[in-house]
Amino acid sequence: MTITERDYSLAGPENQHAVDRGLSNAAWWRPPVDEDRLAELMARTNGRAARDTALWLALIVGLGVLGVVTWGSWWALPVFIAYGALYGGASDSRWHECGHGTAFRTDRVNTIVYYLASFMLWREPTLWRWSHYRHHTDTIIVGRDAEIVFPRPPKVRSLPLTFLHIVNAPRMLWRMIRHALGDIDADARDFIPESEHRRLIREDRIFVVVLAASAALSVVLWTPLPALLVGLPTIYGGWLVVFFGITQHAGLQEDVLDHRLNTRTVYMNPVFRFLYSNMNYHIEHHIFPAVPYHALPALHDEIKEYLAPALPSTTAAYRELLSAMRRQEHDTTYEIPDRGIPDIDSALPRPIDVGPIVPVESGTGRRVDLGAVTDVSVGQVRRVDLGEDTYALYRLGIDDVVLSDGLCTHGQAHLAEGHILDCTIECPKHNGRFDLRTGEPVRKPVKEPLHVYPCEVVDGRIVADLAVREDA
Numbered sequence: 378m379t380i381t382e383r384d385y386s387l388a389g390p391e392n393q394h395a396v397d398r399g400l401s402n403a404a405w406w407r408p409p410v411d412e413d414r415l416a417e418l419m420a421r422t423n424g425r426a427a428r429d430t431a432l433w434l435a436l437i438v439g440l441g442v443l444g445v446v447t448w449g450s451w452w453a454l455p456v457f458i459a460y461g462a463l464y465g466g467a468s469d470s471r472w473h474e475c476g477h478g479t480a481f482r483t484d485r486v487n488t489i490v491y492y493l494a495s496f497m498l499w500r501e502p503t504l505w506r507w508s509h510y511r512h513h514t515d516t517i518i519v520g521r522d523a524e525i526v527f528p529r530p531p532k533v534r535s536l537p538l539t540f541l542h543i544v545n546a547p548r549m550l551w552r553m554i555r556h557a558l559g560d561i562d563a564d565a566r567d568f569i570p571e572s573e574h575r576r577l578i579r580e581d582r583i584f585v586v587v588l589a590a591s592a593a594l595s596v597v598l599w600t601p602l603p604a605l606l607v608g609l610p611t612i613y614g615g616w617l618v619v620f621f622g623i624t625q626h627a628g629l630q631e632d633v634l635d636h637r638l639n640t641r642t643v644y645m646n647p648v649f650r651f652l653y654s655n656m657n658y659h660i661e662h663h664i665f666p667a668v669p670y671h672a673l674p675a676l677h678d679e680i681k682e683y684l685a686p687a688l689p690s691t692t693a694a695y696r697e698l699l700s701a702m703r704r705q706e707h708d709t710t711y712e713i714p715d716r717g718i719p720d721i722d723s724a725l726p727r728p729i730d731v732g733p734i735v736p737v738e739s740g741t742g743r744r745v746d747l748g749a750v751t752d753v754s755v756g757q758v759r760r761v762d763l764g765e766d767t768y769a770l771y772r773l774g775i776d777d778v779v780l781s782d783g784l785c786t787h788g789q790a791h792l793a794e795g796h797i798l799d800c801t802i803e804c805p806k807h808n809g810r811f812d813l814r815t816g817e818p819v820r821k822p823v824k825e826p827l828h829v830y831p832c833e834v835v836d837g838r839i840v841a842d843l844a845v846r847e848d849a
């Protein structure tokens with residue numbers, strides 16, 4: 378029996394320990410995927426998410442009305458159970474997808490749904506946005522990831538309380554109230570930039586006021602209905618968040634840089650997949666967060682040969698995670714074996730073919746020939762390495778080419794693995810975006826601009842001027 382209690386807080390010593398071991402902001406394993414196919418999978422539309430969101434909201438409104446109509450009879454019980462599950466449960470995956478900005482092509486709609494779902498979940502929008510960036514940077518790295526649900530040793534016997542959401546939800550509400558009062562805790566300060574604190578406080582105040590208004594209306598009208606419709610569903614419907622969410626990482630490895638070891642993909646039925654927005658393909662989502670939820674099954678087909686076989690059902694996932702957690706209760710070093718991951722030793726970041734780089738003005742090193750324009754398809758981005766430096770080359774139109782620095786200014790992600798959306802490049806790691814004309818950040822978490830270089834097509838060749846960078 379080995380019980381080692383670690384400090385999972387972000388303000389404790391494990392944070393620096395993870396950094397010292399190279400586990401923070403590290404390069405993660407990813408499988409090879411054909412670039413054109415990946416670009417197809419990352420494509421955004423509004424239609425699919427509009428249909429799914431409209432159905433979800435229509436069900437909530439319909440059940441809410443039905444709940445009011447049937448109030449006072451036993452029929453109201455199943456109606457409110459279903460209402461709560463859709464309001465306080467299915468909102469989780471909508472929150473998640475819209476937070477990544479991948480659900481809708483129109484990012485403003487992502488933002489609206491993100492805020493609505495945040496309210497339904499009692500999640501502070503700014504806090505959770507930044508917490509989730511960190512979760513993707515340092516997934517299940519102790520001391521770095523604020524979204525580790527089951528610190529070791531896990532308390533299996535308290536799982537029913539987790540499902541009932543009666544411990545976590547009040548904790549989240551209390552944290553929101555404290556933040557609304559300007560008291561931001563140390564963990565939150567670790568991953569939320571100071572420039573975002575005012576926004577955090579302002580949003581939390583609005584959420585607290587609306588929740589208080591719902592509670593006050595219940596008191597004034599002397600009926601629980603207002604609170605049952607707005608506010609309390611977060612608690613009595615929260616079981617669905619736990620039911621799906623627990624399958625993602627519970628019982629799997631900590632402190633590894635391979636999502637196949639710390640994340641689960643589970644085959645689920647179509648109803649579950651609607652409620653959960655395909656997040657059961659969770660390994661795929663973590664490796665390629667720029668792929669929208671509706672394309673995850675297709676992505677799974679592309680890469681499954683590199684993964685362990687997916688768990689065949691939700692029941693199988695629970696069997697695996699409960700068995701692991703029971704053992705970890707008494708032995709915190711216990712790990713589930715590699716679950717049949719093929720050829721795990723080849724788990725290295727994929728190399729990218731950068732193609733030939735030819736200086737145009739030999740000796741000056743200023744203007745460089747990056748190859749025939751026809752070598753890059755319209756709408757495609759390619760990585761270009763020149764000596765120690767790395768760049769990203771975009772072809773936006775027939776003769777419209779752009780060259781930028783290759784690494785995202787927020788982290789170490791190669792933008793050439795990202796997604797061109799209109800005239801922006803979306804980073805593959807946290808879905809931050811840059812305007813490709815100006816290099817200015819247009820979507821969080823990026824805050825620093827990207828350097829964009831003069832680049833043109835001359836006699837069918839792409840020629841870039843790197844002087845600005847060399848002069849810098």
Ligand code: FES
Pocket residue numbers: 785786787788789790804805806807808809810821822823
């Ligand atoms: S590394 Fe975070 S948005 Fe690019």
